[in-house]
Amino acid sequence: MVMKVEIFDTTLRDGEQTPGVALNVYEKLEIARQLAKLKVDVIEAGFPIASNGDFNAVKTIAENVKGPVIAGLARANFKDIDKAAEALKNAESPRIHTFIASSPIHMQYKLKMSPEQVLEAAVEAVKRAKSYFEDVEFSAEDATRSDVEFLCKLFSQTIRAGATVINIPDTVGYTTPEEFANLIRTLRERVPEMDRVKISVHCHNDLGMAVANSLAAVVNGATQVECTINGLGERAGNAALEELVMALVTRKDIYKVDLNIDTKQIYRTSKVVSTLTGIYVQPNKAIVGANAFAHASGIHQHGVLSEKSTYEIMTPESIGLTSNRIVLGKLSGRHAFVQRLKELGYELSEDEINRAFERFKDLADKKKEITDSDIEAIVEEQVTKIPQLIELEYFQTSSGNQAIATSTVRVKIQGNTVEEAATGNGPVDATYKALERACNINCRLVDYSIKSVSAGKDAIGEVVVRIEKDGRIFTGRGLSTDIIEASARAYTDALNKTLYNSNGNKPAETNEEE
Ligand SMILES: CC(=O)SCCNC(=O)CCNC(=O)[C@H](O)C(C)(C)COP(=O)(O)OP(=O)(O)OC[C@H]1O[C@@H](n2cnc3c(N)ncnc32)[C@H](O)[C@@H]1OP(=O)(O)O
Numbered sequence: 001m002v003m004k005v006e007i008f009d010t011t012l013r014d015g016e017q018t019p020g021v022a023l024n025v026y027e028k029l030e031i032a033r034q035l036a037k038l039k040v041d042v043i044e045a046g047f048p049i050a051s052n053g054d055f056n057a058v059k060t061i062a063e064n065v066k067g068p069v070i071a072g073l074a075r076a077n078f079k080d081i082d083k084a085a086e087a088l089k090n091a092e093s094p095r096i097h098t099f100i101a102s103s104p105i106h107m108q109y110k111l112k113m114s115p116e117q118v119l120e121a122a123v124e125a126v127k128r129a130k131s132y133f134e135d136v137e138f139s140a141e142d143a144t145r146s147d148v149e150f151l152c153k154l155f156s157q158t159i160r161a162g163a164t165v166i167n168i169p170d171t172v173g174y175t176t177p178e179e180f181a182n183l184i185r186t187l188r189e190r191v192p193e194m195d196r197v198k199i200s201v202h203c204h205n206d207l208g209m210a211v212a213n214s215l216a217a218v219v220n221g222a223t224q225v226e227c228t229i230n231g232l233g234e235r236a237g238n239a240a241l242e243e244l245v246m247a248l249v250t251r252k253d254i255y256k257v258d259l260n261i262d263t264k265q266i267y268r269t270s271k272v273v274s275t276l277t278g279i280y281v282q283p284n285k286a287i288v289g290a291n292a293f294a295h296a297s298g299i300h301q302h303g304v305l306s307e308k309s310t311y312e313i314m315t316p317e318s319i320g321l322t323s324n325r326i327v328l329g330k331l332s333g334r335h336a337f338v339q340r341l342k343e344l345g346y347e348l349s350e351d352e353i354n355r356a357f358e359r360f361k362d363l364a365d366k367k368k369e370i371t372d373s374d375i376e377a378i379v380e381e382q383v384t385k386i387p388q389l390i391e392l393e394y395f396q397t398s399s400g401n402q403a404i405a406t407s408t409v410r411v412k413i414q415g416n417t418v419e420e421a422a423t424g425n426g427p428v429d430a431t432y433k434a435l436e437r438a439c440n441i442n443c444r445l446v447d448y449s450i451k452s453v454s455a456g457k458d459a460i461g462e463v464v465v466r467i468e469k470d471g472r473i474f475t476g477r478g479l480s481t482d483i484i485e486a487s488a489r490a491y492t493d494a495l496n497k498t499l500y501n502s503n504g505n506k507p508a509e510t511n512e513e514e
């Protein structure tokens, strides 16, 4: 039988211990709802004794989020446990997570307690928690720097007192995969009671080994892993949920475990957490970083264009992205360049491609990333000029915070003058709708960007739009000191290209008339 590993998400508790992060009740609830969509098994919603805000957050999540077990943290004392029980009482599946440190350093200098006192406090805490709920987790904080004999005693007695989950934290990220694997094996061998509970691990990333240590524990029998979205957490953070999950899924051949997680929700969850915590994800972060599915070098780009699995060990779709990204720059090759030309609707001759590619490489030496608009400009300047089938003759908009935005446009389309009006969600939207009507073209706006290309009050605004028609992308550019006019010109430019293309012209063919 394939072993099941449960995912215990502690973004809302240990993740909130990230310096600079403080989530309010609404933000915590939103994250918890997203974690439920991700189908984590357990949400550790907070530490109810910490503050009234955290108590309310745990209570609100317990009352509103169904599906996962909802856990609340408590030190090994009755005050914390009673408070956690109060916050969790309306949860569908509540769990009290109580902990106390077991390492000589922590017991002597922090708790100022003897091992016997720690043992007694742990057992009493578990019994108290058990008087509220069936599901009780006990953690031996700093387990990886604890005496193994003492850990065995602590786990044996807390299980007998009613713990249903035993957590073995690497609180300070000190252990290594080999050492941690050995610890989990030893505890399972020496504590017979461990067979009847879930064995959990909670690894910190101080030496960058949180995920590797957690995986080593899974191989040795851990059935629950504690982790956070984007690897948030105290100091260097916790094991990153997305990395753990995708390692277990992608290398199922090695780990041979089942998970409940809906991996397609991973990217969205990462975004929600980074937006609400304000902690940005580094671009090269595994799985959810902006570059995790981006290819920048020619040899790799050629590989993935031929067969994605040459350089992708998992699909972008599996984490909820729509596609990978080919980033054009100075290290790109001809294959990727030609592919992008095709995607942009150009069909060039060999000679035209050669000229455009040469210009592309020159530009790429000066610019970090070559955008679609740059490629359009290269092709138009080097290879082709598209005739103006649509000319914007006139436009007028009216809008205001109390008025429905309206726009009237007059265009000359293949020699005929057409006037149309439309309302919209703002003057730009109204103008775009009026232009579509006037030109009788149905298309989808994919991207709109505006930037200033000069300085000062009379700065010129450049609008670049990308529209999709029949699966092809067309880019339009417009310049004006009036941003509505720049927007209207950019859209007219893009519509002109769609019309030219649908008239049966090859978009990049040289046209001598122009
Ligand atoms: C490894 C982890 O990540 S554990 C979770 C860490 N998270 C947090 O600490 C965030 C929330 N914490 C807080 O809001 C506060 O620290 C509180 C409310 C828990 C406690 O606040 P205070 O009462 O002001 O105590 P303070 O934080 O200064 O010191 C911790 C006290 O708890 C004791 N303590 C620490 N861990 C435990 C434990 N597991 N069981 C029992 N007592 C403990 C310490 O010995 C110390 O006791 P003392 O006040 O008698 O000296």
Ligand SMILES: CC(C)C(=O)C(=O)O
Binding pocket: 014, 099, 139, 140, 141, 142, 167, 169, 170, 171, 172, 202, 204
């Ligand atoms: C409370 C425990 C599980 C913890 O956060 C740690 O040891 O890092």
